[in-house]
Amino acid sequence: MAMSREEIFENVRETLVDALAVEPDEVTEDATLTGDLGAESIDFLDIVFRLEKSFNIKIPRGELFPDDLLNNPxxxxxxxxxxxxxxRIKGAMPHADFTDFENDPDVNKMTDLFTVKTLINYIESKVA
Amino acid sequence: MRWIWIDKFLEFESGKRAVAIKNLTLAEEHLHDHFPGYPVMPPCLIIEGMAQTAGILVGEVRDFQEKVILAKVKRATFDGIARPGQQLRYEADVESITDQGATTTGKVLVDGEPMGVIDLMFSHIDHNVSGLDFPEENFVFTEEFKSLLRTYHAAR
Incomplete structure (x- = not known):
């Protein structure tokens, strides 16, 4: 049976609480992983491992967090x-919201694309 | 001197599980400082022992070609202490392994009694998400280190 969005959110929240040692109420849909929840680059790998286990899915490299864009001139x-x-990045991340980013596509703001909502959208597309 | 905190592997099942032991002795200098008059194995070094047990287990899967670096201590809880004359036993299991890294779960026992739980995450750092470059030479699994592993029968 397909999971509801609420169920996915709860699982994602639990995953982030464990991976990033944050409080459950900090994990809102709009929270950014890096800015609001304090994730470092190595945490992204941890999050991928945990989501794979929690949802029993496979997350191919670069599918959730594209990693081959910044070094390409x-x-x-x-x-x-x-x-x-x-x-390219919009195509690679159909699960992210680009409304703000399109106005100022600064590479330093790329991490703002990685929100809790981005994770939920991605998982929703995988378990559908 | 090489930084080695395990004495011997008892079990080694490629890509799955490794069990290593470490005998504690008062010949180890650090025990005289931690603590003077009451020597106990520092928990951070117990984590290092698990990281070596699990890191070798992870490295062997790719024939020690990857640079396997401890990236995160996901969990480390201890219910007791380990003292000179006792034996630590590290039981490490691979939870997941991909091109980018691996996670392991582990139990620590002292003289056969459960003493702690240590879950770790390793990065294959040449495949790091930040795109950083590292030296070509494998500074984790050096030739010297690999010859040691062969004496343990942990590597081919």
Whole structure:
């Protein structure tokens, strides 16, 4: 039976509480993993492992958190995503909300795309 | 000197499980400082012993070609202490392993009695998500280290 969005959210919340040692009420849909929940780069790998186990799914490398974009000069120029790069990342992350990012595609703001909602959307697409 | 905190493997099942032991002795200098008059094995070094047991287990899966680095101590809880004359037993199990890294779960026993739980995460650092470059030479599993593993029969 397919999981409801609420059930997915609860599982994601539990995963992030364990992985990042945050309080459950800090894990809101809009919270960013890096900015609000204090995730470091190594935590992203931990989160992937935990989500795979918790939801019994396989998360191929780069599918949830694309990792091959920043070093490509066609995609990033002067610290900003090019229009080509923006198209690429939007294609790679259909589960993320690009409303704010499109206005200022600064690479330093890329981590803002990784919100709790992004995780829930991704998991929802995997368990559907 | 090589930083080695296990004496011997008792079991080694490739990609699955490893069991190693460490005998504690007063010949170890650090025990005289931790603590003067009351020597106990520092828990951080017990974690290191588990990291070596589990790290070798993870490294062997890819024939020691990856640089396996301890990335995160997911959980470490201790219910007791370990003192000179006693034997630590590290039981490590692979939970998951991918191109980027691995997670392991582990139990620590002292003289056969459960003493703690240590769950770890390792990174294959050449595949790190930040795209950082590291030296080509495998500074984790050096030739010297691999020859030691062969004497343990942990490596081919």
């Amino acid at each position: 066609e995609y990033v120029e002067n610290g900003k995503f090019t229009s080509q790069g923006l198209e």
